[in-house]
Amino acid sequence: MSSGGGDFALDRLIPDCVKFINLGQKIEIRNPQAVRPWQFVLEPLSGYLLLGQKLLEQGNEYAQGFNFGPREDSVLTVAQVAQLIVDKYGKGHIEVIKKDNLHEAELLMLNIDKAQKVLGWTPSYNADKAIVETVLWYKHFYLKDTDMYKLTLNQIIEYEKSIKWEAVYR
Numbered sequence: 001m002s003s004g005g006g007d008f009a010l011d012r013l014i015p016d017c018v019k020f021i022n023l024g025q026k027i028e029i030r031n032p033q034a035v036r037p038w039q040f041v042l043e044p045l046s047g048y049l050l051l052g053q054k055l056l057e058q059g060n061e062y063a064q065g066f067n068f069g070p071r072e073d074s075v076l077t078v079a080q081v082a083q084l085i086v087d088k089y090g091k092g093h094i095e096v097i098k099k100d101n102l103h104e105a106e107l108l109m110l111n112i113d114k115a116q117k118v119l120g121w122t123p124s125y126n127a128d129k130a131i132v133e134t135v136l137w138y139k140h141f142y143l144k145d146t147d148m149y150k151l152t153l154n155q156i157i158e159y160e161k162s163i164k165w166e167a168v169y170r
Contacts, residue, residue: 003130004041005137005152013078014131017085018138021092028097032079037069037110039123040130042159044068047121054119066119069110074127084128088135124162133159 003014010016013029020027047068054062076084079094086092115121125133133155140146 002039002041002044003134005134005141005148005155007041013081014085014134015138017082017092018089018135018142021086021089022142026093026095027082027086028095029078029082030097031106032077032082032096034078034106034108035075036078036081036108037075038081038127038130039070039074040125040133040159042156043070043123043125043130046124046159046163047115047119050119050121062119066115066121067110067112068115068121068123069112070123070127070130071112074123074130075109076127081127081131084131085135088132089139122164124159124164 007015017027047066051062051066079096082094086094112121112123137148137151137155140151141148
């Protein structure tokens with residue numbers, strides 16, 4: 001699951017956690033042991049851009065499917081992610097609520113081996129860094145104390161610095 005500031009869709013774990021923290025309400029999670037691949041939103045975007053570049057420069061050789069996801073160490077449970085958000089935000093309370101008849105997969109994973117081998121793409125941020133950057137964005141958004149355009153641009157610049165460009169341009 002991609003995380004990053006600016007997602008305000010309903011029933012999304014990270015935006016909901018931050019919203020409830022800011023409302024002073026408990027964070028209710030319904031499937032705490034569900035496993036998801038957490039990544040910063042710029043990770044898959046960097047993969048798409050790299051793939052687009054390869055297609056433009058070298059054509060059909062790269063006209064195939066690729067997964068752009070996190071490393072295995074960034075596959076966390078919903079409960080772990082919610083707790084990281086509370087820890088990074090510095091406040092909040094989590095409560096597990098029982099929901100019967102859930103129609104959610106317990107385990108979601110992406111195999112990124114092909115993107116690594118064929119494109120030389122590899123994720124730069126782990127789940128902890130993705131959540132830190134996401135919480136930072138939302139914290140400033142709700143505090144209304146920062147130019148959000150500048151913050152977002154700075155996050156993009158910092159992410160670009162983290163990319164292993166030598167692997168990308170081989």
